[in-house]
Amino acid sequence: MSTQTQQDIWPDARGRFGEFGGRFVAETLMPLILELESAWDEARNDPEFAAQMDAYMRDYVGRPSALYHAERLSEEFGGAKIWLKRDELNHTGSHKINNCLGQVLLAKRMGKTRIIAETGAGQHGVATATLAARFGLPCVVFMGATDIERQQPNVFRMKLLGAEVVPVTSGTGTLKDAMNEALRDWVTHVDETFYVIGTVAGPHPYPHMVRTFQSVIGREARAQILEREGRLPDACVACIGGGSNAMGLFHAFVPDKNVRLIGVEAAGKGIETGQHAASLKGGAPGVLHGNRTYLLQDEDGQIIDAHSISAGLDYPGIGPEHAHLHDIGRAEYVSATDKEALEMFQLCTKLEGIIPALEPAHALARVADLAAELGKDGLIIMNMCGRGDKDVFAVAGHLGVKI
Amino acid sequence: MSTHPTGAARLAARFAACKAQNEAAFVAYIMGGDPDVKTAQKLLDGLPGAGVDVIELGLPFTDPMADGPAIQAAALRALKAGVRTKNVLAMAAKFRKKDQQTPLIVMGYYNPIHHMGCDAFTKACIEAGVDGAIIVDLPPEEDAPLRAAFDEAGLALIRLATPTTDDQRLPTVVAGTSGFVYYVSVAGITGALVPEADPVARAVTRIRAASGLPVAVGFGVRTSEKAAQIARVADGVVVGSAIVDAMAQKGVEEALNLTQRLSGAVHHARSESTS
Ligand SMILES: Cc1ncc(COP(=O)(O)O)c(C=O)c1O
Numbered sequence: 001m002s003t004q005t006q007q008d009i010w011p012d013a014r015g016r017f018g019e020f021g022g023r024f025v026a027e028t029l030m031p032l033i034l035e036l037e038s039a040w041d042e043a044r045n046d047p048e049f050a051a052q053m054d055a056y057m058r059d060y061v062g063r064p065s066a067l068y069h070a071e072r073l074s075e076e077f078g079g080a081k082i083w084l085k086r087d088e089l090n091h092t093g094s095h096k097i098n099n100c101l102g103q104v105l106l107a108k109r110m111g112k113t114r115i116i117a118e119t120g121a122g123q124h125g126v127a128t129a130t131l132a133a134r135f136g137l138p139c140v141v142f143m144g145a146t147d148i149e150r151q152q153p154n155v156f157r158m159k160l161l162g163a164e165v166v167p168v169t170s171g172t173g174t175l176k177d178a179m180n181e182a183l184r185d186w187v188t189h190v191d192e193t194f195y196v197i198g199t200v201a202g203p204h205p206y207p208h209m210v211r212t213f214q215s216v217i218g219r220e221a222r223a224q225i226l227e228r229e230g231r232l233p234d235a236c237v238a239c240i241g242g243g244s245n246a247m248g249l250f251h252a253f254v255p256d257k258n259v260r261l262i263g264v265e266a267a268g269k270g271i272e273t274g275q276h277a278a279s280l281k282g283g284a285p286g287v288l289h290g291n292r293t294y295l296l297q298d299e300d301g302q303i304i305d306a307h308s309i310s311a312g313l314d315y316p317g318i319g320p321e322h323a324h325l326h327d328i329g330r331a332e333y334v335s336a337t338d339k340e341a342l343e344m345f346q347l348c349t350k351l352e353g354i355i356p357a358l359e360p361a362h363a364l365a366r367v368a369d370l371a372a373e374l375g376k377d378g379l380i381i382m383n384m385c386g387r388g389d390k391d392v393f394a395v396a397g398h399l400g401v402k403i
Numbered sequence: 404m405s406t407h408p409t410g411a412a413r414l415a416a417r418f419a420a421c422k423a424q425n426e427a428a429f430v431a432y433i434m435g436g437d438p439d440v441k442t443a444q445k446l447l448d449g450l451p452g453a454g455v456d457v458i459e460l461g462l463p464f465t466d467p468m469a470d471g472p473a474i475q476a477a478a479l480r481a482l483k484a485g486v487r488t489k490n491v492l493a494m495a496a497k498f499r500k501k502d503q504q505t506p507l508i509v510m511g512y513y514n515p516i517h518h519m520g521c522d523a524f525t526k527a528c529i530e531a532g533v534d535g536a537i538i539v540d541l542p543p544e545e546d547a548p549l550r551a552a553f554d555e556a557g558l559a560l561i562r563l564a565t566p567t568t569d570d571q572r573l574p575t576v577v578a579g580t581s582g583f584v585y586y587v588s589v590a591g592i593t594g595a596l597v598p599e600a601d602p603v604a605r606a607v608t609r610i611r612a613a614s615g616l617p618v619a620v621g622f623g624v625r626t627s628e629k630a631a632q633i634a635r636v637a638d639g640v641v642v643g644s645a646i647v648d649a650m651a652q653k654g655v656e657e658a659l660n661l662t663q664r665l666s667g668a669v670h671h672a673r674s675e676s677t678s
Contacts, residue, residue, distance in 0.1 A: 014544070024513060024540045026469045028565040028590050031572055170475060176466065183468045188591040190567055287513045287540070288466060300487040301518030303465040 007254035010321065015204020015291075018327060020320035023203040024287045028187045037205045039110045044212065049105070053213075056101055060134070061091050063098075063216065067224035067381070072351040073364075079371035080234065080378025084354070085221045085249065087385045094357065094386035095217060095245040097127040100196055102213035104131040107194035114189065115139040117196045118182040120147055120175035120241065121312035121359065122154025123386055124198030129163035139163040142181040145173035147311045150394050172305040175241075175315045179289055199242025200319030203290030207319050214248025221381050222252045234374055235260040238383040239363040240333070241277075241312045243319035245385035250331065260332060262370065263322060264363045266308035267335035277306035279318040280326050280333045293320045309338035309398065310358035312386070336365035342398055344368075345388060357386030358395070407503040411559035413534045414506040414582040417456055418617040418638060425673055427634035428456040429666040430619050432510065432643030433658075434477035435460045435494055436486030437650065443481075446650060447498050449659045451505045454666025457619075457639065458498075459537070462491050462511030469539045471594035473644040477651065488515045492531040499532025508535040508561065508582075516549065525552040535559030535582050543575050550579065559583075564610050564618075566590045566602070577614035583639060584610050586620045594644025597623045604636035611638070627668035634672035 010017040023033055043049040057063040066086040074082045087095040100117075107115060115132045117139070119125030125141040132139035141158055145167045148155050158165050171177035179197075186195045200207045200214070218236070225233055236253055238246035240263040253259045268276035276282055279294040286295040288303060296304040296316035308314040325331035336344075344364040349355045356364065360383065367382050374380065388395070396403045408416050421428040431450055436443050450458055463481040467474060488511075495507055509528070516524045516538065528536065535558050541549065546560060553560045559582030567590055568576055577584060586606055588598035598620070607618045620633050621641025633640045642665050650658040 022545055023542065024545055025542060026539050026565075027542055027563040027576065028469075028567050028587060030542045030544070031567045031569060034572075170479075171465065180466050180468050184471075184592045187469065188595065190590045284518075287517050289468075290540075292517075295514070297514065297518065299518075300489075301515035302482060302487070303514070 007251055010324065011204060011208050015208070017207070017321045017324035020293050020323040021204055021207055021291050023290060024292065025203045025290045026187060028190065032190055033203050039106060040205050040209050043106055043109060049109070052105060053102060057216065061097050061101060062089065064220045065089050067221055067228065070352050073348065074371065076347070076351055077368045077371035079376060080374040080380050082367060082371060083225065083233070083379070083381045084384040085217060085381055087217055087245065087383060088357065088387035092123070092127045092130050093389060094123040094127070095214060095248060095383070096124040096198060097130065098216055098248065099198065099210050099213040099244060100124070100127040100131050103194070103196040103209070104128070104135055104137070107137070108135055110194065112194035113137065113192045115194055115196055116142070116182055116185050117198060118142045118175065118178035119198060120178070120314055121310065122147070122151040122158065122390060123312060125163070125165070126154050126157050126161070128196045129158045129161035132163065133161045140166060140185065142166050142168050142178040142185070144175060144178045145169045147174055151311055151390055152393060154390050174305070174311070176303065183289070199244040200247045200321060201242045201289060201291060201293070201317060207291065207321055210244050211247045211251055211321065214244050215251040217245065217248035217383060218250060218252030221249060225379070225381060229379060231379070232256055232259050233379040233381045235262055235370060236381045237262045237264065237363050237367050237370065238385065239264045239313060239359045240318060240322065241315050241359065242317070243322045245383050247319060247321055249381070249383045254330065261325065261330065262366065263331055263333045264366045265333060265335040266310060266313035266362055267337045268307040270337055271335060275307040276335070277308040277313050277315060278335045279316060280322065281335055283316070285323070288317055291320045293317050293323045309341060310362065312357070312359040313362065334366050336362040340365035342395065345391070345395060354384065355388035356384060357388045358391045360385050409532070410534050410557040411581040412557065414457065414559055417506050418583060421456055422638065426670045427637055427672065428619065428639035429454060429669040430457040430459060430621070430639050430641040431455040431646055431662055432459040432461060432641060433650065434474065434481055434647055435462055435491030436481035436484060437477040437647070438480045439484040440486060440490055440494060442655060444494050444497060445655045446658055447494055448501065449655065450662060451502055453659045453662040454670065455505070455662060458505060458507040459510045459641065459643070460491060460495060460507060462488055462509050462515060464512040464515060467512065469592055471592040471644060473594045473648045477647045488519065492527050492533065495533050496531040506534045507532065508537060508559065509533055510537040511539070513538050513541045521549045521552045525556050525558065528558055529556055535561055537561045537563065537585060539563070543578065561585050563587050566606070573610065573613050577610065580614055580616060583617040583619050584614050585641070586610055586618050586637070587622045588620050589623050591622065593622055595623060597625070597629060598633070600632040600636060603633060607637045627664055630665050631668040631672035634669040640669045
């Protein structure tokens with residue numbers, strides 16, 4: 001994991017990706033972050049840690065995940081060949097567990113005895129609670145009250161797993177508020193607590209650490225497509241909340257200049273309505289939750305609440321590395337609306353027998369356009385980063401069905 | 404032309420004056436524009452009369468990650484009333500017209516300042532008669548741009564030291580500081596836990612030696628008894644949440660009465676027999 005390659009030049013020693021990232025935290029947390037950084041540097045250079053990760057990835061998470069040729073979707077969109085990276089088949093149903101496994105193993109290694117996490121859709125909360133159960137650590141998950149409402153199945157799962165789910169009512173009761181509350185908990189329980197952040201955001205070293213744990217997605221996908229197609233894809237597409245599944249897919253492909261990297265943000269009710277979660281398309285650089293990145297904010301630098309049908313994308317920021325890839329033009333960022341995601345949720349289920357989470361359903365909406373644009377010879381890999389079981393009740397509600 | 408010192412020098416003068424009297428300085432925190440600008444201005448203008456030596460004026464922010472429920476709620480009330488950074492700076496300017504002696508610093512989070520730009524913010528502080536700032540989420544590793552602008556303007560960028568700031572890190576925290584050092588007496592958020600006097604005394608001695616500056620202690624000081632205990636061991640005592648709560652529940656007058664009691668306890672702490 002430690003070999004320096006072209007895509008590993010960021011972050012620098014200050015935790016920057018170009019002008020983004022950094023460590024904007026209260027002084028109480030600074031020593032903890034520095035401690036975490038040195039533990040992380042040690043762990044990622046330790047072959048034993050890597051071997052431990054590999055074993056759990058295989059036997060517990062169920063990796064490698066398949067790369068699947070979605071024939072009927074390809075046919076429907078009438079253009080490029082579409083391959084789905086099946087990270088929804090992982091234990092607990094999304095890519096989130098790749099990262100949680102790494103962080104919880106690191107927590108054990110550091111001798112921490114209490115795990116905390118924030119969650120939006122509940123997928124990160126479930127994955128964290130799962131590993132906390134597996135390793136016998138108490139776990140507290142902070143979740144916005146609004147999100148608790150729309151992700152009931154995951155709330156119950158976390159409780160079954162023995163986690164305490166703390167409802168957060170400040171702000172709009174969504175992911176950003178849950179993250180504020182987790183940070184407040186961390187400053188109050190500094191000695192024993194490990195904060196498992198769920199995406200490639202937060203203060204350094206989190207964006208680097210989470211990217212590293214998620215980069216298994218792209219490493220596998222790259223080898224799989226070369227084996228199956230004998231060439232690299234024309235594009236990799238993934239949805240973006242904080243950006244961890246996207247960074248996980250993109251990372252291995254960053255040096256492959258002919259592979260387009262496309263991130264799909266949540267456009268909510270439409271970017272023009274102001275009710276969206278598209279920080280790159282509708283935001284400006286700022287500082288929140290420990291890093292400098294693009295944020296939804298008003299003319300005074302007050303954070304504006306995001307809106308998305310998908311709790312996992314409902315965040316007013318984006319990981320700093322995406323901000324960097326955006327500014328240097330290496331990756332493209334587009335968006336999909338609530339309505340498009342709902343349509344794709346149903347289409348994918350009907351045509352492929354795969355119920356996608358609402359998050360990757362956003363990515364699929366842009367895969368549809370891209371497939372047409374690339375034509376028959378095109379190859380696309382999309383990260384199917386989560387399954388839709390958690391969304392079934394909410395989607396029924398949106399479609400006016402009572403269950 | 405003013406004959407009074409400004410900026411970091413105004414802070415230094417006040418701490419020196421308190422020291423000359425063998426008193427700790429009483430530092431009061433209020434939220435700018437809570438619940439609205441007019442009411443908050445009344446409270447602000449009344450603080451020197453209630454024995455406040457140094458004023459900390461909060462800049463409201465949507466995501467106050469280091470604050471407990473009292474100050475979170477105060478920020479949200481102010482924001483809901485439409486209060487923005489410029490309105491709070493205007494409050495300071497109005498205060499400064501009438502009072503050139505009481506040091507006033509602003510306390511907040513980095514994003515609104517980043518959004519305005521460090522140079523523009525510094526200029527706005529000078530124009531408003533603000534003497535310094537505490538930016539909670541701007542550790543030494545990240546504060547170079549604002550520090551450069553503040554240094555040039557003679558304003559104090561006050562750093563925080565905490566129970567987690569060990570001997571190895573302390574020199575980084577106090578390097579290039581001015582005004583005073585703010586010691587966060589408990590690992591936690593504002594207004595939550597109550598500090599113990601003994602460990603606070605040890606920390607103050609350590610930080611004073613490393614920085615050569617006065618050390619004010621805050622977070623969790625709510626009562627006259629606790630304020631007096633801390634006043635015996637520190638150069639300054641900060642009370643925030645308790646005053647903010649009093650303001651929210653009972654209004655300006657009661658908040659000023661509480662402030663008066665707290666400042667009295669701090670100022671008399673060293674002359675009264677200790678328990
Ligand atoms: C299935 C799924 N995809 C995507 C996300 C968004 O996170 P990220 O952008 O970090 O991958 C979430 C978050 O909860 C999720 O559950």
